[in-house]
Amino acid sequence: MKSDKEDEYIKAFYENRKTKNFTILGIIIFLVVLFFFITILRMDITG
């Protein structure tokens, strides 16, 4: 039988994990965009 405290911990844990996963996803997307921009700028397509 789980106590209320345990339930709260579990709920908070899943919330934290979700936030963390989204943060990591955000960082990965940011890096993809960053490397894309670096490539474009280094190509000097603007002349």
Next chain:
Amino acid sequence: MPSIAVNTKDITNDNYNLGSPYDYLNLMKPRVMSLVVFTAFVGYYSAIPLVGYTINPILSMIGIFAIALGAGASGVLNQWYDSDIDLLMDRTKNRPIPSGKVQPSEALSFGIITSILSVIILGLSINWLAASLLTFTIFFYSVVYTIWLKRHTVHNIVIGGAAGAFPPIIGHICATGSIGLEALILFLIIFMWTPPHFWALALVNKSDYKAAKIPMLPIVYGDMTTRKNIFIYSLLLMPCVYLPLILNHTGIFYAIVVTVLNVEFIRRSVSILKVNEGSEKGLFVYSIIYLSIIFSSICFDKLINNFITGQI
């Protein structure tokens, strides 16, 4: 319900904490990061007249961001290794690792990944010489200073101060692709500024360092030797800050600002020598303002010079 099963016993354990993004930001020592960004920017900006305004501003901003990331990564690795002694000191016991907000293994992974990323970003966006020096700086701070010097020698912050002095050189390389004399002068200024700054802090937090058994100068040789050394290093710093002027890199505006700041610096170091109450904390705070204004005035002097010569 999430598909990956997690042991309930682990979750309910107080030691199992995922940490928030804010905790991870704190791991990166944001105040140190901002100082690194600032000094790197000065190194970069002071080199611009040498090469003209040909650097892509977006790439430059990405480069500065990479330097900030590298500085943050060094801070994370430092906090990971020092978590045992951080717990013993009042000043640091609330940091994310000793307070249990972030697990040491998570911090180590975070530090290594951000280190690698910062070097790759700097190498790809600017050049690989700057990236190499950033790699060396991260290594110097996290291995040479944190692991080797900090706990083993009284000269820890004197030699370790080099780690904090590299960013202007990296900034200079970002602008020019090579290491120049101007960058080496900025390095020298920060290098000579570090000992009086940290020894003043060591006098204030002496009991902390004693509890953690860190061989800072006041612990090993006592307060009076520390006060004398602060004074000597303050005197040695003075000619270093005049070097940009002597070598004609800056003008009259810089000369006036530096002279005023130097007089106050010497006055405060004399006050420390006389064991005046509150002089230690006073010098510590003033030294931060001192460095910030010195570096700002280098930029401002360049700006005035560029304006006069019609470059802007």
